[in-house]
Amino acid sequence: xxxxxxxxxxxxxxxxxxxxxxxxxxxxxxxxxxxxxxxxxxxxxxxxxxxxxxxxxxxxxxxxxxxxxxxxxxxxxxxxxxxxxxxxxxxxxxxxxxxxxxxxxxxxxxxxxxxxxxxxxxxxxxxxxxxxxxxxxxxxxxxxxxxxxxxxxxxxxxxxxxxxxxxxxxxxxxxxxxxxxxxxxxxxxxxxxxxxxxxxxxxxxxxxxxxxxxxxxxxxxxxxxxxxxxxxxxxxxxxxxxxxxxxxxxxxxxxxxxxxxxxxxxxxxxxxxxxxxxxxxxxxxxxxxxxxxxxxxxxxxxxxxxxxxxxxxxxxxxxxxxxxxxxxxxxxxxxxxxxxxxxxxxxx
Amino acid sequence: xxxxxxxxxxxxxxxxxxxxxxxxxxxxxxxxxxxxxxxxxxxxxxxxxxxxxxxxxxxxxxxxxxxxxxxxxxxxxxxxxxxxxxxxxxxxxxxxxxxxxxxxxxxxxxxxxxxxxxxxxxxxxxxxxxxxxxxxxxxxxxxxxxxxxxxxxxxxxxxxxxxxxxxxxxxxxxxxxxxxxxxxxxxxxxxxxxxxxxxxxxxxxxxxxxxxxxxxxxxxxxxxxxxxxxxxxxxxxxxxxxxxxxxxxxxxxxxxxxxxxxxxxxxxxxxxxxxxxxxxxxxxxxxxxxxxxxxxxxxxxxxxxxx
Amino acid sequence: xxxxxxxxxxxxxxxxxxxxxxxxxxxxxxxxxxxxxxxxxxxxxxxxxxxxxxxxxxxxxxxxxxxxxxxxxxxxxxxxxxxxxxxxxxxxxxxxxxxxxxxxxxxxxxxxxxxxxxxxxxxxxxxxxxxxxxxxxxxxxxxxxxxxxxxxxxxxxxxxxxxxxxxxxxxxxxxxxxxxxxxxxxxxxxxxxxxxxxxxxxxxxxxxxxxxxxxxxxxxxxxxxxxxxxxxxxxxxxxxxxxxxxxxxxxxxxxxxxxxxxxxxxxxxxxxxxxxxxxxxxxxxxxxxxxxxxxxxxxxxxxx
Numbered sequence: 001x002x003x004x005x006x007x008x009x010x011x012x013x014x015x016x017x018x019x020x021x022x023x024x025x026x027x028x029x030x031x032x033x034x035x036x037x038x039x040x041x042x043x044x045x046x047x048x049x050x051x052x053x054x055x056x057x058x059x060x061x062x063x064x065x066x067x068x069x070x071x072x073x074x075x076x077x078x079x080x081x082x083x084x085x086x087x088x089x090x091x092x093x094x095x096x097x098x099x100x101x102x103x104x105x106x107x108x109x110x111x112x113x114x115x116x117x118x119x120x121x122x123x124x125x126x127x128x129x130x131x132x133x134x135x136x137x138x139x140x141x142x143x144x145x146x147x148x149x150x151x152x153x154x155x156x157x158x159x160x161x162x163x164x165x166x167x168x169x170x171x172x173x174x175x176x177x178x179x180x181x182x183x184x185x186x187x188x189x190x191x192x193x194x195x196x197x198x199x200x201x202x203x204x205x206x207x208x209x210x211x212x213x214x215x216x217x218x219x220x221x222x223x224x225x226x227x228x229x230x231x232x233x234x235x236x237x238x239x240x241x242x243x244x245x246x247x248x249x250x251x252x253x254x255x256x257x258x259x260x261x262x263x264x265x266x267x268x269x270x271x272x273x274x275x276x277x278x279x280x281x282x283x284x285x286x287x288x289x290x291x292x293x294x295x296x297x298x299x300x301x302x303x304x305x306x307x308x309x310x311x312x313x314x315x316x317x318x319x320x321x322x323x324x325x326x327x328x329x330x331x332x333x334x335x336x337x338x339x340x341x342x343x344x345x346x347x348x
Numbered sequence: 349x350x351x352x353x354x355x356x357x358x359x360x361x362x363x364x365x366x367x368x369x370x371x372x373x374x375x376x377x378x379x380x381x382x383x384x385x386x387x388x389x390x391x392x393x394x395x396x397x398x399x400x401x402x403x404x405x406x407x408x409x410x411x412x413x414x415x416x417x418x419x420x421x422x423x424x425x426x427x428x429x430x431x432x433x434x435x436x437x438x439x440x441x442x443x444x445x446x447x448x449x450x451x452x453x454x455x456x457x458x459x460x461x462x463x464x465x466x467x468x469x470x471x472x473x474x475x476x477x478x479x480x481x482x483x484x485x486x487x488x489x490x491x492x493x494x495x496x497x498x499x500x501x502x503x504x505x506x507x508x509x510x511x512x513x514x515x516x517x518x519x520x521x522x523x524x525x526x527x528x529x530x531x532x533x534x535x536x537x538x539x540x541x542x543x544x545x546x547x548x549x550x551x552x553x554x555x556x557x558x559x560x561x562x563x564x565x566x567x568x569x570x571x572x573x574x575x576x577x578x579x580x581x582x583x584x585x586x587x588x589x590x591x592x593x594x595x596x597x598x599x600x601x602x603x604x605x606x607x608x609x610x611x612x613x614x615x616x617x618x619x620x621x622x623x624x625x626x627x628x629x630x631x632x633x634x635x636x637x638x639x640x641x642x643x644x645x646x647x648x649x650x651x652x653x654x655x
Numbered sequence: 656x657x658x659x660x661x662x663x664x665x666x667x668x669x670x671x672x673x674x675x676x677x678x679x680x681x682x683x684x685x686x687x688x689x690x691x692x693x694x695x696x697x698x699x700x701x702x703x704x705x706x707x708x709x710x711x712x713x714x715x716x717x718x719x720x721x722x723x724x725x726x727x728x729x730x731x732x733x734x735x736x737x738x739x740x741x742x743x744x745x746x747x748x749x750x751x752x753x754x755x756x757x758x759x760x761x762x763x764x765x766x767x768x769x770x771x772x773x774x775x776x777x778x779x780x781x782x783x784x785x786x787x788x789x790x791x792x793x794x795x796x797x798x799x800x801x802x803x804x805x806x807x808x809x810x811x812x813x814x815x816x817x818x819x820x821x822x823x824x825x826x827x828x829x830x831x832x833x834x835x836x837x838x839x840x841x842x843x844x845x846x847x848x849x850x851x852x853x854x855x856x857x858x859x860x861x862x863x864x865x866x867x868x869x870x871x872x873x874x875x876x877x878x879x880x881x882x883x884x885x886x887x888x889x890x891x892x893x894x895x896x897x898x899x900x901x902x903x904x905x906x907x908x909x910x911x912x913x914x915x916x917x918x919x920x921x922x923x924x925x926x927x928x929x930x931x932x933x934x935x936x937x938x939x940x941x942x943x944x945x946x947x948x949x950x951x952x953x954x955x956x957x958x959x
Contacts, residue, residue, distance in 0.1 A: 071555075076558055106561070107560065107561035108561030115552065115556060115559075120553065121553055121556045123571050123574075124553070126570075134562065134566075135561070138560060138563070139561055186556075186560065361795055362795075362799050362802045365798070369799065373812045373815055487944060488937045488944060490892045490896060490936055490940070493933035493937060496915075496929050496933075499922075499923075500922055500926055500929065504923050590804055596810075600900075601919075615814070616900075616901050623811070627811045628811070630804070630807050631803055631804060631807050631811075634802070634803075634804050635802050
């Protein structure tokens, strides 16, 4: 739908007979099933496209459905607790309907994921080296020794000091930043096309955050992967992403190239978010919080999910849900789901 | 290393505590300790006097305890009324008890872990419920009731197993007693494993393993099982200590000539010194096993070592 | 009974590792009331208590109901009119005996658990609230008593008593039953003590005693009471096993353990002597353990 090419150095897709986008998610829905079997929709028809070698940031507050969307794409939601609808095509192949053994072959090899909390995401009783080597061995029929050598090499690439020695250490023996490096080494082990990073730095100190983001960007470049960055941090996304999608209450409200979105937000929610971010040079008096709180999944208002908190609410907002459509000032790269998008004076 | 030393020191402390409690309960209780040792049997004055001397009962308390401890260190568990050393009486009974305990232990480990994993992977199905019902049953029926029932039904009525004694040798004579000894532990192990597997299946690192593209077999086999079995291994290891001392009733009921039977018969014969001696030996073995278990555990779970 | 089966700490094994995660969320009671297993086992437990407290209400349903009226001529005979469970070896009515046996079993179970619980609450609160030295002294003493396999410890101690009635046996079992409960109390006291609302109360100047009474005890009580329910079951099994071995209750007490012990040479020919007391004993233990488990599951959402 939105084949924007102006934001990234477009490269000819590799081995791509269908000329399909790298990852094309259309109308993704997730229903969480409670113990009694009742379904609660938490993701309401999310669509986005990830192109070769680009970085797309999915931004939202906690509970906005960004992480669960990523898990749904990875096929990590257990069938007993969640029902996933829509499609997620990886080079034309719909992952959501793919038989499990074929999906398994893609996971970790073509699509890999970096999780938020590396301490709990790594198995506490196995050595980190084993866990990296295991990924390699699961997909390539290499021997123990070769997998080990490659794991050590990967640990060196994510700048773990003394990788050959530390191969045999367990996750709890590493600092938070080092653990996240191990997670990253595991994810890039097989040079995947798509790297999904779910709040990769949220659990870390600010100084370490920058290093990890730098490393991620660097490795993305080296391996030629595309990066789907899931975060609540607008600043982090600004430094890394090519394009940004803003999520709220299980929907995408606005999507645009990063600079355009930050300079000229078209959705009142985006503007609210940007106004609530403290800036180094700014005065805290300039901070304007968005009034109210995000709705819980069971308490969604009718019409636009944001309208009860929206300063520019109009009459259609309470009754009609806006669609995500190309919008001024820069269609088709910009998509907005709002009946009354902000007037953005003149395109650049 | 510091962990090792700390653990050994703790064990030593517990050893002194335990021996003190046993000593206090046996020899220092108000009333005539010799009469207590003798139980309901009247004692000839000469025997009583000899016993008083032998147990250093006319020395100060601490000295008495010292004598007792020194004896323990030399493997002296006391002598019975006929003058035979308790340790000696135990010596040739060990093989029977070891065979019984190890057989029961094997059943407990294999069947318990198997049932637990099965129930967890089929959570909520009839398989799961059947295993649950079985474990509740095995936990509720006292082992001597179970033993007699098994003896009457499987041994006498159906004739599937020898009724008692060990004339058929291992494994024939040991299977039914071992099953009865294992029943409770088996149920506990399977419940423990089930709960652990279910919890671990939901752990973040399992999600990571799936995201890496590992096969389900490998996710369950390497990641879930390994972590789920740590508590079960701890339980099983401690249980070996219990089993060695916990065969009292079963060896009595099935008439297996092991340590347990010695204790069983000694209690019935009111042979006080033998009861105390055998129990002390079994308690000390239990203590030694639990120390070993902790050390083994620290090898299995790296988090303990580095605390 | 193996020692393994007797130790309350093992009966509670699944619970003790998670005691700190216990919460008493609102609505637990509401949720429990909707669980049939809870209602069923709770009802049975009340019935058993009634049986123990007033056996006379039940014993006379079929015959004379007096457990001490015996006719040797009927020794070990099977069920007959007026004697639904038959006769024991002495020719006494087995039904009346089994009914009256509930008193001793539950009496030992409740008394031993109650004693252990009282000690556990005092020592657990002390260890949890007081300084490091008190804490580690209590911890070491606990270690010593946990170092005994339950049954063997009880054998050693009971062996030196010449008269063994309900209070003595209960006392000895309590001696080996308090440590596990103490650990549970200490752990929950610790976790409550660090909770924000307690830190807040303390910073507002609340006294130590007020904090213990108002915050710590109510929160520490639930997990240990659950463990205590399960412990009652374990103690009842232990009493029966010790009595069966010959170091537990003695006649003229009437208990299931004594009935089973007295008949052990006749089981093969007269299985009813095994079935009826064994059934009542197993059922009682089953009810108590399942009741405790159900409450624990409701309190600890982790298990779902």
